Amino acid sequence: MEIFKNTNFDFLGKKWPFIIASLVLTAAGIGSLIVKGGPRYGIDFKGGTVTTVRFQNSVSEDQIRVALSAKIPGEIVVQRDTTTNDVLISTELRDEKALDAARQLVVDTLSSNFGGGVAGKIDLSNVGSAKIADELRGPVAASMNEQQVQDLSKAITTFRDTQKRGLLGNIDSLSGVNGVSPQVLSVLKEKAYVAPYQVRGFDLVGPKVGAELRSQALNATLLALAGMLVYIAFRFEFIYGLAAVIAVFHDTIITIGLFSIFDKEISLTVIAALLTLVGFSMNDTIVVFDRIRENLPMMRKEKFDTVVNASINQTLSRTLLTSGLTFITAVSLWLFGGAVLNGFSFALVVGIIVGTYSSIFIASPILIWWRDWMEARRSNTPPTAGAAPVAAAKAKSVK
């Protein structure tokens, strides 16, 4: 099966609508960044806490926000995944000193507002197996030894966290667990309650560390880009390296811009996704450039832009197939990958689209403009003998 065979589209002739679309997207992204005062950093980069909570019933974002802001200073952001009732609660943390108590504050506030618990009883949704064992030990001492008590407690939390995916619903649902006798059940009913939510994860980053991580991520990315530029400049020509890096930069700016427009957070995993798309886009660009380098000596009579266009066409089927396949992987990650990977896969989905067309409509035109500009400059000065295209000469030496 073949889809594209000997295509000859005039890509470079149709570049302007795409370049304009790029400029519009870039401008919109930058505009959004300016209006919102920079990207919306996740706690990794600004400090704060994020609590991942799964609720039994749908609780509105506002309800949570109002309940928490009564106790916790600063802005509180509540995001909800509508399909699972999973909620991400972000709080601010400006003072390094508030760090130690931050988790307890969030947990206690949630418990007093949504727990529905009774003082003195343990919350079966959120305690670990050691606490359950503490409650069971005395009452069941006649029938079970210490090891059995611990194993049973462990079985209860495992059942809750795997089979029930975090939410027990009520104590009776435990009767399915191996070893939970009616006696155990009645002990638990007396000593425990089941809160209609579970705290599934907690992240806390101090503001100082956040700022450090931010500058570290930025430096690493910029240096990585510079490294690629040097390598490509060394393997091809400087302008090739520059064009590839500009194209990749363009992809990154548009993706970050879209993150800002859709009000999504930039976290450490999103940085990993940005690096991934930088890799993909760079890969795409190099494939086209490689073909240009290969074609130049063979098509010496043709104009440079014809060579570029032919190269794009020759690599078109590979470009679309590769991008299509990686796009499918990214979409599958976006659809099935869960809340944790959402930002990551969103960046990939956007990045692959932008990255694919940037090698055709951004990187390649830059090469041609540079060539035209060089030639225009050369024709103003007295012609030197044997002004063969530099790239062609270089390409030969590489071979």
Place this chain on the structure above:
Amino acid sequence: MNSTLRNKAIFVLVIILICVYGIIGIPKSGAELTKNWNENIRLGLDLKGGSQLVLQVQVQDAFKAEADQTIERLKVELQKDGVPYGVLDRNDPQRLEDADTIEIIAKGIAVDKVGAFREVVNSRFAAWNLNSISGSDFKLTYKPTEAGVLRKDTVERSMRTIENRINGLGLAEATVQQRGGTKNESEILVQMPGVDDPARIKSILQAAAMLEITEVRGGPFSDRAQALAQNGGVLPLGTRLAQERVKQGSQGESWWLLGRNAVVTGRDLRNARPSQDEFGKWETSFTLSQDASKRFGRFTESNINNKLAVVLDNKIFSVATIQSKIEDSGRITGIGDQTSASDLALTLTSGSLPAGIVYLEERTVGPSLGADSIHDGLLAGVVGVGVVILVMLVYYKRAGVNATLALILNAVILLAALAYFGAVLTLPGIAGFILTIGMAVDSNVLIFERIREELRNGKGVIASVEAGFGKAFLTIIDTHVTTVVSCAFLFAFGSTAVKGFAVTLVVGLIANIFTAVFVSKFIFDWELSGDKQLTTLSI
């Protein structure tokens, strides 16, 4: 099959066997296979659930303690040499970065004794530089080389203590490591798989656990002012005031005058454990080392009917009257429940922290969230890779099988490399994995499209395969090396998460060059080797 091909086949087979062995060992049963898999493919905390803490050692505390000790010694030495002084004091650096700025100020040295003062400091306090502020006032600053040693030593000792405490808690899988880099040298990363509420652990790690058993020189007093007033406004030489812990049901504060130097400290303990007294109340009992028992025996023998204080972190825990000679053991009473008693025993035996600890970062992934991440990640991976393989098979037919084999082998090599290097698979690592699979698909597509082009240009099958691999090779090298170069920078300058991404990616890329270029070519050669007159290729 010719000999070159056979050698290649053996080579590929050996690589596969080594990789499979690295991942699952030689399992004898299904259960053992799962066990080996879980042992070799270690998941990061973000996938399997657990807690991670980043803590920072407040090195400046150690500098202050060092200065305090020096001041005490200096006082003794100056007295011995008959050098009178006015004030000996130190500054109070608050931030970690300012630890080196520690200095001791000596004021009011008599002019005719300046020479003797200089002599004492220079000959007996080699770690300090002496600067004069005026004729009678001096400043002692800590030498930079000494500061470096103290910094390193403080962090190392803190780390050992933290390790001891983590081990004492029975967290077998937990790891304690120093964060690299000159900027983060005082940061310690503690990773604890399976722990989803680190509150208790945090407070255990943070406990200074400085135990002193000290003679009581006077008291109790109702507050500091009363204590001072009873002693004529100044504390007697070699004493200090400390407050007793406020117990439930007791009336108001009580202060005691204690000897400055402890009879026994935490370092003298041989072990400590929780125990119960005759009324079933929890306490922590301890035994002393041989050396300390002798000292303690001598002291208690000559101080019968006097009082002793148990001081923990500069707070008096309990005061008791010495009834008889005590040699090698003691108890700390009034602690509370069993957990507090065993926590105290743990912190005492693990050694005291040389400096305070603050937490910079805490990340917890609960077991249900971790399980969800793995479930979702697997589902997405299976769907994604499944579709990719399907398209490759439909689009490239027989050659698609080659690509699929190469793809699977790539994944196997990558997993094996993770197992052999002992690296952990994290979420960013999975991102690197996805990019690897993408690049692997790309390499195959590049090669196949080239072969098709050559076939279209009328070349023979074998020549087309040769030319396809040959021409695509340069492109593949360029794309791979570019990415490896960027990974090198990410690894050198990135944070932990970014490093995980970079490592997985580099390993995957190297595996890919092997599978896409070498293995895939080998499969083609093998298929074509039987029939020299081959005119069509399923691609």
